[in-house]
Amino acid sequence: MTTVLFVPGAWLARAFYEPFLQALTVAGHDVRYASYPSLDPKDPCTTDCHADAKAIAAVLHRLVEDEGKDVLLFLHSYAGMPGAAAATGLAKSERAQEGKVGGVIGLLFLGAFVVPEGLSCAGLQGGNLPPWILLDQPSTNLNIADDPINNFAADVDPALARSLIANLKPHATLSFTSPQPHPAWADESFGGLLAFIVTTNDRAVPKEAQFGMMTATEQPWVIKEILSSHCGPFLNRVQETVALTREIIDRFL
Template identity: 75%
Template sequence: MTTIVIVPGAWLPPSFYGPFAQALKTAGYDVRYASYPSLDLKDPSATDCETDAKALAGTLRSIVEDEGKDVLLFQYSYAGMPGAAAAVGLSRSQRAKEGKRGGIIGLLFIAAFVVPESLSCAGLQGGNLPPWILLDKPSTGLNIPDDPINNFAPDVDPTLARSLEADIKPHSTLAFTSPQPHPAWADEEFRGQLGFIVTTKDRALPKEAQYGMMAATQQQWITREIDSSHCAPFISRIEDTVKATQDIIAELA
């Protein structure tokens, strides 16, 4: 049985992904959730992308090395940065060569950032974060998104979208402005093990940007599209997201 490890995007807590996680379990997968410290933290000055990656790596190593699980790493939005770094050295193909069981069978990104080593999320966007990210809110070093319904879920029923707005938590700005540690998607052992679910009506991370980041890696990607906004895959398009995930798993090398 494949274990799907969900790494969340910025601003949204585990409860937001609960219905999607349950749908994956119903489809027959073992589902885990991997958290990182830059979300709703108390000391934003000390938490950058590398810190997040180290926290995720600890969780992944426990699942892969201690439990021997075959893992699909499911990374949403900002999670594409620390998640890719956390996966380094844990490919199932590499571990099999070393006579070890378990490992990451694939890196799956959904509406996610795929950032070259040493470049930050802000750096990828010309050095500045988009204006809808409200800096130093609610306090110095933290940020929250402006008008989350309009930016993240304009295609979702308003009743459901209001719950999204209520779930928003502050995030560390340093996580977005610090450099990307070495990402696993650049390594030979993950060749043929990269998937991306593109959200084609995404205002926060436009479709063109998603394809552009993939192209810049010069790697081969297995892709699926969902005709949705940034957050709809986990609210109103859960069935489509599960199907796209299943399709990509079936095609992984």
Template identity: 50%
Template sequence: MSKPTIVFIPGAWLPEPTYSSFLQALEKAGYPVRYISFPSSESAGADCQQDATAIRDQAIKPLIEHEGKDILLLMHSYGSMPGASAARGFCKTDRQRNGQAGGIIALICIGAFLVPEGLSCAGLQGGKLPDWVLLDQPEKGVNIPDNAVEIFAADVEPGLTNQMTAQLKPHSNLAFTSEQPPSAWTESSYDGRCAYIVTGEDRAVSKHAQYQMIEGTGKRWIVKEIPSSSHMAPFLSLTDICIELVHEIVSECEDF
């Protein structure tokens, strides 16, 4: 049986080369992969809604409506905010019921933000971003992370972290301060099809915060955990473990 196409939605600051070894490993495991970047990684004027629209129009709609593909939406960090919004109305369960081909079989978040509609990423954190997010640097309207190795990948060997930090890109402030659009995980059709891989030693999004956000949705999630892993370890040094958890989630969703 052919595997679903993975649409991978990255975190802020982290361009495609940062995830290249993970994406290649997914393809080696038999998953077709479509990486999608978003406007806020290119423009200071882009917000979360614009990112969601780009993900829907550039990846989800073409793959499902034009090609009839089954999709697994894999979202890291900030990527779950626009990604979950873009997924609304595309659940495979609903499409199958309507005699339509293709659809999203699961939403998988990894060390990600689950933000209630109308609240921003900053608002979820008391109205202020962490001090390590350097606003208006290197120019007005964008930001960069300070001490990225310590925050993102303290458990990863230096060769990989040096490469990661060299690839980081500024991100729009608006992405973090604009309101979260409605998210697909609130739709009943995604019940049993929402999963979260917890990064257990994450300094960017703490383990406590991850479980708190999951509980705060009021929904039942398939929850897996990589106990001793930083924000980027699943993509840089614990790739095999992460992909095995993806396999498990796909299997559970297909049996649902």
């Protein structure tokens, strides 16, 4: 059985994703979760993208090296940056050549950032974060998202979207302004093992930006589209997202 290791987007606590994680579990998947320190951080001055990648890698190494699991790494939004770095050196094909069991069978990005090594999330956007990211709120070196329902879930029934509001946390700005560590998607061992679920009605990370980031990698991608906002896949498109995840796992296997 393939293990799905899910990594959340910025600002979003685990509780927001629970309906989706439960649906994946009910569908027969072994589901795990990796958090990272820049989300609601203890010290926003130390929680950069590298620290986040290190935290995700710790979970991934336990699954692959200690438990011998085959892992699909599922990355939402900002998680595409530290998550891609965390997978470096853990491709299943690479480990098999070394006579080792387990490994990452592929990377799945959903409305996520695909950023070249050395460039930051802000740098990818011309050096500035979008104006709906409210800097130094609720305090210095933190940020929050303005009008989250409009930016993340405009296509979702307001009653259902309340869970989004209830589970938003501050995020460390340093994670958005620090450089991308080496991403596994750039490695030959992940050739043909990259997938992207494009959220076509996304106001936070527009569809055109998602395709642009993929094109810039000069790598082949398995591309699926979902008629959804940035967070809709986990609110009102749960079963569709589960089905697409299953398709991608089957493709990688």
